[in-house]
Amino acid sequence: MVATPIPSLDLVPDVLAGRPRAIARLISRIEAGPEGCRAALAEVYRHTGKAHVVGITGVPGSGKSTLVRALALAARAAEHKVGIVAVDPSSPFTGGSILGDRIRMLDLTGDPNIFIRSMATRGALGGLARASLDAVDVLDAAGYDLVLIETVGVGQDEVDVVRAAHTTVVVSAPGLGDDIQAIKAGILEIADIHVVSKSDRPDANKTIAELKLMLMLAAPSTTSDAWQVPVLATSAAQREGIGELLAMLVRHRAMLQTSGEWDRRRQRIAETRILKTAEDIIRSRFNRQRHQEVGRLVGHVTDRELDPYTAALALLTQLEGDSSDG
């Protein structure tokens, strides 16, 4: 006899009580697709809004993962309950082995007050952004008061994930000139805090100076009156600057709350959540109806009888009639 799996909704009380096993199981179901856990997620969502959600981004090689690990340990030492959601395929939390196996570490240190979860790259199937943000909800509702999202800072999807954080940290490393170019184009303007990692390297000062110059040259509209974007130097290996970063996160949260910016960001996060979820719904309905009405539209576009825009409008109208998610 096969055991009947526990309904996702029945996991919620244990999630709210902060039980790691229930948290891990619910996140696994989120990864598998939203269909089986909508009621659970709706219930979880009602209990969110307490955590400070921090997005940590930067290109591969910038030392994000080492920084996240050091930051988590420092936050734990300061009595925070720390959740980590790694959405970075280059992260040792996520990647690691040759064939993309994920390392799932329930607990980095044997300490139940740190919970680490890597999210699978879903590739063409999409939904990674939505699933990652749902996982943040689970950790928030489970009582983790500091939730770190680690992501590669290139691409629309990654920018969207970072827009679902209260505070955004952009990590740069010395000697990655091209990468800083890449960062500045996409994410310079979204950084609340810049970190230059590997600050023990001789060329770290040059990187710090470059970032400060960029911030000076940036349009005034990108910085708030209440907050001057700082450039911090850290060396995760030597544990330097980590305490300062943690203190800066706390200061940023306090500034958000006293300036009224906190409410504006909560609203922005809600917008991002709704949009990413809507995109995910469309994508999954598209995949489900691939051999039916959607397949006919695809055929017309392939044969140049219909242009993609007209087909997309028709798709949105067709999907409207599909009530199987509703």
Next chain:
Amino acid sequence: MVATPIPSLDLVPDVLAGRPRAIARLISRIEAGPEGCRAALAEVYRHTGKAHVVGITGVPGSGKSTLVRALALAARAAEHKVGIVAVDPSSPFTGGSILGDRIRMLDLTGDPNIFIRSMATRGALGGLARASLDAVDVLDAAGYDLVLIETVGVGQDEVDVVRAAHTTVVVSAPGLGDDIQAIKAGILEIADIHVVSKSDRPDANKTIAELKLMLMLAAPSTTSDAWQVPVLATSAAQREGIGELLAMLVRHRAMLQTSGEWDRRRQRIAETRILKTAEDIIRSRFNRQRHQEVGRLVGHVTDRELDPYTAALALLTQLEGDSSDG
């Protein structure tokens, strides 16, 4: 008196005749948003389907841009008309100056048979994938028989752009160990051709061997019977391997056509186009209705009275009633 701008549809005959000025103007309008040029794009789309569209991807620092430039020159020498769409914020075609100014080069060499266009990073506004693929259409319809899309290979949006190509080239560079990790997680399985750039470096052989090992270990389903994914070594600076890459692109296209895979890919491209356009429509309607019905939904989600999934379903229903795009 202000001159009335030419309607986008009136640009189409000049686009189809291959006039660079009309091509550049139409692409600028595409970047500004699809609203003003839907009829033009529908007309353009009817004339597409002739170009070989090649996606070239790899993390910043992998040498993509130099490779694209060398490949374009070699293709031109072989009598191709070459179009380039750069969607890579680290590309010198796209980035370059401190404040993200774009270098728009109508013509790399003074030769009208090479057309280069960089696409602006639209950041939070989205739509970059859709706009880039519309630009590929314009170049295809204008008679460019080889269209190269250069993109950073991380992120869902970038993977989607590459899925809109017939042939995908993944560029790696020696000494970027972490980056290869990043690539393999997201895009190993989508490469039709691997290129190791900067092959004059002493550690290039190690990178080539690693990629070959990964391909050997990859699940058989990721390689087609008709095509063994090759690993090519190039040195764009020394012009080595560029001719081989061009020949491999031609071979890949021929294989697609003889194996029947060409039709399957054209269909996949149509699917991607429809989905990305549908996402773009939703995002732009969302932004337009931000202060009306959508604003109320956002407020409910911000206040935890509604979860993101239920709000996303409501959003899709509401947008259905908005016929201003239809």
